Amino acid sequence: MREYLLVLMVAAVITYAATPLMRAVAVRTGAFTPVRDRDVHSTPIPRLGGVAIYLGFVASMVAASHLPYLGQVFRLGPELRGVLIGAGLVCVIGAIDDIREMDWLTKMGGQMIAAGIMAFNGVLLYQLPIGGVTVLPQPIMVGLTVFAVVLFTNAVNFIDGLDGLAAGVVVIAAAAFFIYSYGISRSYDPPNVFSSATLISAALIGCCVGFLPHNYHPARLFMGDSGALLLGLLLAAATISTTGNVTPAQVSTNPVAATLLPLVVPGAIILLPLVDILLAVVRRTRRGERPWHPDKQHLHHRMLQLGHGHRRAVFLLWLWAAVAAMGSVSFIFIDDARVAGAGVLAAVVVTGVLTIWLPRWSVPGHRPTTTS
Numbered sequence: 001m002r003e004y005l006l007v008l009m010v011a012a013v014i015t016y017a018a019t020p021l022m023r024a025v026a027v028r029t030g031a032f033t034p035v036r037d038r039d040v041h042s043t044p045i046p047r048l049g050g051v052a053i054y055l056g057f058v059a060s061m062v063a064a065s066h067l068p069y070l071g072q073v074f075r076l077g078p079e080l081r082g083v084l085i086g087a088g089l090v091c092v093i094g095a096i097d098d099i100r101e102m103d104w105l106t107k108m109g110g111q112m113i114a115a116g117i118m119a120f121n122g123v124l125l126y127q128l129p130i131g132g133v134t135v136l137p138q139p140i141m142v143g144l145t146v147f148a149v150v151l152f153t154n155a156v157n158f159i160d161g162l163d164g165l166a167a168g169v170v171v172i173a174a175a176a177f178f179i180y181s182y183g184i185s186r187s188y189d190p191p192n193v194f195s196s197a198t199l200i201s202a203a204l205i206g207c208c209v210g211f212l213p214h215n216y217h218p219a220r221l222f223m224g225d226s227g228a229l230l231l232g233l234l235l236a237a238a239t240i241s242t243t244g245n246v247t248p249a250q251v252s253t254n255p256v257a258a259t260l261l262p263l264v265v266p267g268a269i270i271l272l273p274l275v276d277i278l279l280a281v282v283r284r285t286r287r288g289e290r291p292w293h294p295d296k297q298h299l300h301h302r303m304l305q306l307g308h309g310h311r312r313a314v315f316l317l318w319l320w321a322a323v324a325a326m327g328s329v330s331f332i333f334i335d336d337a338r339v340a341g342a343g344v345l346a347a348v349v350v351t352g353v354l355t356i357w358l359p360r361w362s363v364p365g366h367r368p369t370t371t372s
Helices: 002-029 049-065 070-075 079-099 104-120 138-159 165-185 196-215 224-243 255-268 271-286 299-305 310-333 337-361
Strands: none
Touching: 002 049, 002 070, 002 196, 049 070, 049 079, 049 196, 049 224, 070 196, 079 104, 079 196, 079 224, 104 138, 104 224, 138 165, 138 224, 138 271, 165 196, 165 224, 165 255, 165 310, 196 224, 224 255, 255 271, 255 310, 271 299, 271 310, 299 310, 310 337
């Protein structure tokens, strides 16, 4: 655990230190997020924060490669090399888009190439924990891997609409997945808590923690597409590395939990962005619009419309993300499923009450504003 904490700290420190530098670069290159109809900020804000996040991630990987135990993960195969290359590619594509906007097709193509690079280097769904273990033909597994990467990257990009929202949601998702991956790896024979998935999760936590002080409302810098696409890809890489190799018996001794949790946990840790992107696709196609056509009906827009201020809306969405992510992981570590289920239900009720009633409890004339 100490080596993971060191990796987390390196990622956080380097990301925190590099972010002001990238803000200066963004100002000099004109990489600003303009004020658009769908935005909630009132003045143009510099972006390119994703480059600082990538620098923090690279630094954490360099540090990990020199540690006694985590260094062995780099010698087991080329997976981490593939993640570094794929992450670098989407970060570059996102950075170009931050400076000079690219069309959606080019960005999508770049994401698919990055996913292919990772799959070629072993970050691949080798099996699916469905009804035990299901192995499909390799072309299908590669296609599912690419689909998962593209889905995660765009899901994080969709939810990046309020200061600190995306980085906070990814911290929660990565922390939940770190607990999940670390926990089930202890059940291996022999136990081995050092894996690429757990390492990526720890580094991802550190990167977001280092970036959040600069990005929390009022933000001094946005992560931009360079950050949102990068965080989504890294979260997908960690998820694929575990889900594609775990067997249900390693997750839980309970037959029902062993069948459901290997599929539920990866979706639950990023449930909030997935729900947001699904609702966006449905409502836009029903209106006859393209799925990527922007609008002002994302989950964060709806929170503001309910009467929540910027910071409170972010906090509540973080809370919903934590309920889904940590709630699903709790079923692995709490033997009695009824106790775990009761805890999750109680958390859902409390969060729901806060979401609905907090605006009504605000003092008249002192309700928070919805702009930066």
